[in-house]
Amino acid sequence: MSAEPFVVVGGDAAGLSAASKFARADTDRDVVVFEKGRWVSYAHCGTPYFVKGEVEKLTDMLSLSPEAAADRGIDLRREHEVVAVDTDERVVTVAGPDGTFEQPYGDLLIATGARALREPIDGIDLDGAFTLHGLDDAAAIRSFLTDPVEASVADLGGGGFVDEARAARFGAMEPPESVAIVGGGFVGVEMAEAFTAHGLDVHLFQRSGHVLGSFGDAVGERVEEHLEAHGVTLHLGASVERLRGDDAGRVEAVVCEGDELAVDAAMVGIGLRPNSDLVADAVDLGETGAIAVDDYGRTSAERVYAAGDCAEIDHVVTGEPTWNTLGLPANRAGRAIGQTVAGDPEPIGTVANTSVVKAFDLECGRAGVTDLDEARDAGFDPVSETITAGSRSGYYPGSAETTVTLVADRDTGRLLGGTIVGADRAAVRIDTVATALASELTVAEVERLDLGYAPPFSPVWDPILTAAKVLRGSL
Amino acid sequence: MSAEPFVVVGGDAAGLSAASKFARADTDRDVVVFEKGRWVSYAHCGTPYFVKGEVEKLTDMLSLSPEAAADRGIDLRREHEVVAVDTDERVVTVAGPDGTFEQPYGDLLIATGARALREPIDGIDLDGAFTLHGLDDAAAIRSFLTDPVEASVADLGGGGFVDEARAARFGAMEPPESVAIVGGGFVGVEMAEAFTAHGLDVHLFQRSGHVLGSFGDAVGERVEEHLEAHGVTLHLGASVERLRGDDAGRVEAVVCEGDELAVDAAMVGIGLRPNSDLVADAVDLGETGAIAVDDYGRTSAERVYAAGDCAEIDHVVTGEPTWNTLGLPANRAGRAIGQTVAGDPEPIGTVANTSVVKAFDLECGRAGVTDLDEARDAGFDPVSETITAGSRSGYYPGSAETTVTLVADRDTGRLLGGTIVGADRAAVRIDTVATALASELTVAEVERLDLGYAPPFSPVWDPILTAAKVLRGSL
Missing domain, CATH: 3.50.50.60 (FAD/NAD(P)-binding domain)
Incomplete structure (x- = not known):
C-alpha cells in the first residue's frame, strides 16, 4: 500500500463520505480533502426550504462541520482548488490562498460535483x-x-x-x-x-x-x-x-x-452539468458527460476514483451507466470508495434514479424507467397503466387521491418503473417500487406483495398493489 | 366442469372477493354465498374508529352492499348458516330463515373467518x-x-x-x-x-x-x-x-x-380463533388450528378451498404455514380462488405477516420474523439491531424519532424481518421491509437500496437503510 495520502477533490457528500469512512478505517495513511469553496458537506436539497424560511440557519444544513471533519482525522483544506491532475505522476496541482503547490496521491477521488446550467438563457447575470x-x-x-x-x-x-x-x-x-x-x-x-x-x-x-x-x-x-x-x-x-x-x-x-x-x-x-472538465483528458467520460466508473467507482486511470454528481453509476433496471445527481447515491458511493481505498473493497451499488419531491402539499415520487421511449431504447417492450386510488380506507378521514403509474416489460412481466403523486404519504410509497426494482420483481410478484394495511394508512389494496393488478391485466 | 354452483361459506373479505372474481369470469355456473349474519363484506379494521367517532356510519365500512353483490351476479343469502359439510356427496346443509335445506356444490370455499376469544376471562358476559x-x-x-x-x-x-x-x-x-x-x-x-x-x-x-x-x-x-x-x-x-x-x-x-x-x-x-370447527372432520387442519391449504388455497378434500381468517397461508420467510387474520391476504386469497375455480389457476401468494397499527399519533409496522426464538425455530441464526433516526432531514421541521429493528440470518445475511415505530410516516416504511422479504434480499442489498430522499420525507439515509447499515456491521 502506498504511503502517499488518499486525496479527495471536493468536500461535499461524496468526498467527505469517502474521507470519513477512510479515516474511520484507521489505516496508516492520511486523507486530504481539497474543497475550492468555503462550504463543505452541505445539504443542497435543503436550500429551497431555507429560502422559504422553514430552515432557519445556513449552518443547519451542514452535515459535517470543518471542525468535526478535523476531529475525524481528515485533513480538510477549504478554499483550495485542484486545478490539474496528473495521473501518470500521481500528483494534483492545488491553488490555495498561499499559492499553488503540488500534492502527490496514493489514491485519488474526484468528487467535484455538478454546476447549475446557465446557458442558453441570456441575461442570467443580471441582478435579481x-x-x-x-x-x-x-x-x-x-x-x-x-x-x-x-x-x-x-x-x-x-x-x-x-x-x-x-x-x-x-x-x-x-x-x-x-x-x-x-x-x-x-x-x-x-x-x-x-x-x-x-x-x-x-x-x-x-x-x-x-x-x-x-x-x-x-x-x-x-x-x-x-x-x-x-x-x-x-x-x-x-x-x-x-x-x-x-x-x-x-x-x-x-x-x-x-x-x-x-x-x-x-x-x-x-438543469445541471457534471464538473468533469478537470479530468476530461485524464480519465474516460461516459456518454452522459460524467466520469465513467466501474462497480467500485474506479475510473479508467489507475487508483483514480470518481463519485457523486460528477460521475456515472449503473442503473439497476437497464444495467447501463446513468447520471444521477441525488444525495443518497453520492453518499453511498463515497462511503464505498473510502472503504475500498482503505483495503476492504465495497461496490458502490446501483441506482433506480429514485427521487421524491414536495410541491406545496403534494408528494411526488418516481423510480426506475418510466419513459416509454427510454424503456424501448433499453430493449424493453414497455406497457404502462395509471390508476388513482385513495391513500386510506375510504371511510377513514383524510384519504387522499393517490395516482400511481407503473411500467412493465410485456415479454417478461418485469417491473421497469413507477411514479406516484398524492397528498397523503405518497412519496415514501415509491420505496416499495424502488425495492421491487432492485429485486427484479415481476408485476405479478408486486401484486402479491404483503404490504401493510390499516385504515389510517392504506386501503386494503395499497395504491401500488392496485396499479400492479391493473397493469398485469394489460400485459 | 361441474354444472353445480360454486358455493361460498361466509360473506366477508375472502368469501365475497372469491365470489366477485368468479362472477366476473362469466362462466356458465352460478355462485352462491351463504352468510350466517346480516352483515357482509365489512371492514373489521375500521370498527375502533367507528367507536371513536371518526367513522360516522356503520354502512360506511361496507365494501360491497348486498345489492351490489346481486348486481355482480352473486346469489347472496344472508342469515343462512351452513351447519354441515359433506365432502363425499359434495353437499352442504344450510339453516336459513325458512328452514334447513341441502345445497350441492361443484366447488366449495370455506371462508368462515375467526372469532374473538372470550376464554379464560370469567364475567365476559356481564353487561358492559x-x-x-x-x-x-x-x-x-x-x-x-x-x-x-x-x-x-x-x-x-x-x-x-x-x-x-x-x-x-x-x-x-x-x-x-x-x-x-x-x-x-x-x-x-x-x-x-x-x-x-x-x-x-x-x-x-x-x-x-x-x-x-x-x-x-x-x-x-x-x-x-x-x-x-x-x-x-x-x-x-x-x-x-x-x-x-x-x-x-x-x-x-x-x-x-x-x-x-x-x-x-x-x-x-x-386474541382470535379460526372458525374451522365446521369442517374439522372433513378437511385437514394445520398445527395452528386453522385449515391447511396448498398454494392455490385447496384443502385436503377435493374441490374444497379455504381462505381468510379460517385458513393457513405460507410465510414468505419460513416457507411454513402461518395463521394470518388480516384483510389483504384474505382478499387476495379469496380473489385468487375465485379465479382458480373459474378455470384460470392463480396462487394465493404468501404473507410476511406484515401489519401496521396506529396508537394515537404513533405509527407502528412489522413484517417477517422478528422474534429471535421464532427465527431459531425456523432454522435461522438471527442477529438483531435497533436504531433510532429522524424521519426527515434534521434541519427540516417535523422530523420525528423513528425506531427501526431489523433481524437477519448470520449465515446468509438474509433479512428475516423488521419493525418500525414513529410519528411521521413510519408505518408505510415497513412496506420496504415487506418487499425486501418477498425478494429474499440480504441486509447488504437492503443497505444499497436506492430509496427516495428529500428533506420533507426522509433523511439522506432512510431509517431503514441506517438500520441495515448497523445490522450489517454486526453480522
Whole structure:
C-alpha cells in the first residue's frame, strides 16, 4: 500500500463520505480533502426550504462541520482548488490562498460535483436573476426577498462561511414582487413554493408540456393543477429566450417567444452539468458527460476514483451507466470508495434514479424507467397503466387521491418503473417500487406483495398493489 | 366442469372477493354465498374508529352492499348458516330463515373467518363487557358510550343490518366513566384511543411485559410511553382473572392477580380463533388450528378451498404455514380462488405477516420474523439491531424519532424481518421491509437500496437503510 495520502477533490457528500469512512478505517495513511469553496458537506436539497424560511440557519444544513471533519482525522483544506491532475505522476496541482503547490496521491477521488446550467438563457447575470446551487445562492436569494430594513447577514446563520458581501448587496435591494421561474424541474417546483410563501406573484415557465418531466405526465398534470391552486401562473410549452434588464442591470422582464412579461426577479433551474472538465483528458467520460466508473467507482486511470454528481453509476433496471445527481447515491458511493481505498473493497451499488419531491402539499415520487421511449431504447417492450386510488380506507378521514403509474416489460412481466403523486404519504410509497426494482420483481410478484394495511394508512389494496393488478391485466 | 354452483361459506373479505372474481369470469355456473349474519363484506379494521367517532356510519365500512353483490351476479343469502359439510356427496346443509335445506356444490370455499376469544376471562358476559369482532359489537359499544339522551339507533347508520335491539339496550344505559381493556394487542391499543376520545379513564392490562407483542420490545416500549402520555394507565405483566359484576349484572370491577380495580366497562381483546370447527372432520387442519391449504388455497378434500381468517397461508420467510387474520391476504386469497375455480389457476401468494397499527399519533409496522426464538425455530441464526433516526432531514421541521429493528440470518445475511415505530410516516416504511422479504434480499442489498430522499420525507439515509447499515456491521 502506498504511503502517499488518499486525496479527495471536493468536500461535499461524496468526498467527505469517502474521507470519513477512510479515516474511520484507521489505516496508516492520511486523507486530504481539497474543497475550492468555503462550504463543505452541505445539504443542497435543503436550500429551497431555507429560502422559504422553514430552515432557519445556513449552518443547519451542514452535515459535517470543518471542525468535526478535523476531529475525524481528515485533513480538510477549504478554499483550495485542484486545478490539474496528473495521473501518470500521481500528483494534483492545488491553488490555495498561499499559492499553488503540488500534492502527490496514493489514491485519488474526484468528487467535484455538478454546476447549475446557465446557458442558453441570456441575461442570467443580471441582478435579481439566480440559479440555486449552493448555500451562497440560497443566502443571496433569501436576502433579496427580505425587506432591507430587516435584512441582516447575521440572521442567515452563515457560520463564517457565507459570502457576506453578496448577501448584503442583495439584502439592501428592494425586494421583488414578482418572479419568473425558468424550468419546472425540482428547483422550479420547490422554489415556486418558496417564492409564494414570500408573497410573490410567481410565473413558472416550462419548455416542455409538463412540469417535473422525469415524473411523467400523470404526476406533472396533478402538480400543475396544484401549483395553479396555490396561485402560481404556469406557462407550459414556453421557451424562455432571455431576461431583460433595466438601466441599473436588474431584471425587468422575461422574454418568451417574442412576448415580454414584466418581473422583478428570475430563478433559472434548467438543469445541471457534471464538473468533469478537470479530468476530461485524464480519465474516460461516459456518454452522459460524467466520469465513467466501474462497480467500485474506479475510473479508467489507475487508483483514480470518481463519485457523486460528477460521475456515472449503473442503473439497476437497464444495467447501463446513468447520471444521477441525488444525495443518497453520492453518499453511498463515497462511503464505498473510502472503504475500498482503505483495503476492504465495497461496490458502490446501483441506482433506480429514485427521487421524491414536495410541491406545496403534494408528494411526488418516481423510480426506475418510466419513459416509454427510454424503456424501448433499453430493449424493453414497455406497457404502462395509471390508476388513482385513495391513500386510506375510504371511510377513514383524510384519504387522499393517490395516482400511481407503473411500467412493465410485456415479454417478461418485469417491473421497469413507477411514479406516484398524492397528498397523503405518497412519496415514501415509491420505496416499495424502488425495492421491487432492485429485486427484479415481476408485476405479478408486486401484486402479491404483503404490504401493510390499516385504515389510517392504506386501503386494503395499497395504491401500488392496485396499479400492479391493473397493469398485469394489460400485459 | 361441474354444472353445480360454486358455493361460498361466509360473506366477508375472502368469501365475497372469491365470489366477485368468479362472477366476473362469466362462466356458465352460478355462485352462491351463504352468510350466517346480516352483515357482509365489512371492514373489521375500521370498527375502533367507528367507536371513536371518526367513522360516522356503520354502512360506511361496507365494501360491497348486498345489492351490489346481486348486481355482480352473486346469489347472496344472508342469515343462512351452513351447519354441515359433506365432502363425499359434495353437499352442504344450510339453516336459513325458512328452514334447513341441502345445497350441492361443484366447488366449495370455506371462508368462515375467526372469532374473538372470550376464554379464560370469567364475567365476559356481564353487561358492559365486550369483545370487538364485527359491526354489531361496534354499534353496541358506541351506543353504550353515548349519553342516553343523545343515543339513537338511527344515528348508527346501520342500513337495516344492525342488531338494533342490542344497540338500543346499551344506548339506554348510563355511559361508563372508566374501562378496563384486557389485552394490549391491536384491539386493545386502538380501543384505548377510542375510549380516551370519549373521555373515559382507561386502564390497559397486558399479561406479558409489553403491549403489541408481535411488534417486539422496541415498538412496545415506545407505544407504552405514548399511551401513558395520553393518560392511559398501563398494567403490564398483569393477568386479569375475571370481571366482577354488580347485582344488575353489569361490570363493576376487574380482578387481576387478587386485586380489584373498580371500572364501569371492560373491553376484552385477547386474541382470535379460526372458525374451522365446521369442517374439522372433513378437511385437514394445520398445527395452528386453522385449515391447511396448498398454494392455490385447496384443502385436503377435493374441490374444497379455504381462505381468510379460517385458513393457513405460507410465510414468505419460513416457507411454513402461518395463521394470518388480516384483510389483504384474505382478499387476495379469496380473489385468487375465485379465479382458480373459474378455470384460470392463480396462487394465493404468501404473507410476511406484515401489519401496521396506529396508537394515537404513533405509527407502528412489522413484517417477517422478528422474534429471535421464532427465527431459531425456523432454522435461522438471527442477529438483531435497533436504531433510532429522524424521519426527515434534521434541519427540516417535523422530523420525528423513528425506531427501526431489523433481524437477519448470520449465515446468509438474509433479512428475516423488521419493525418500525414513529410519528411521521413510519408505518408505510415497513412496506420496504415487506418487499425486501418477498425478494429474499440480504441486509447488504437492503443497505444499497436506492430509496427516495428529500428533506420533507426522509433523511439522506432512510431509517431503514441506517438500520441495515448497523445490522450489517454486526453480522
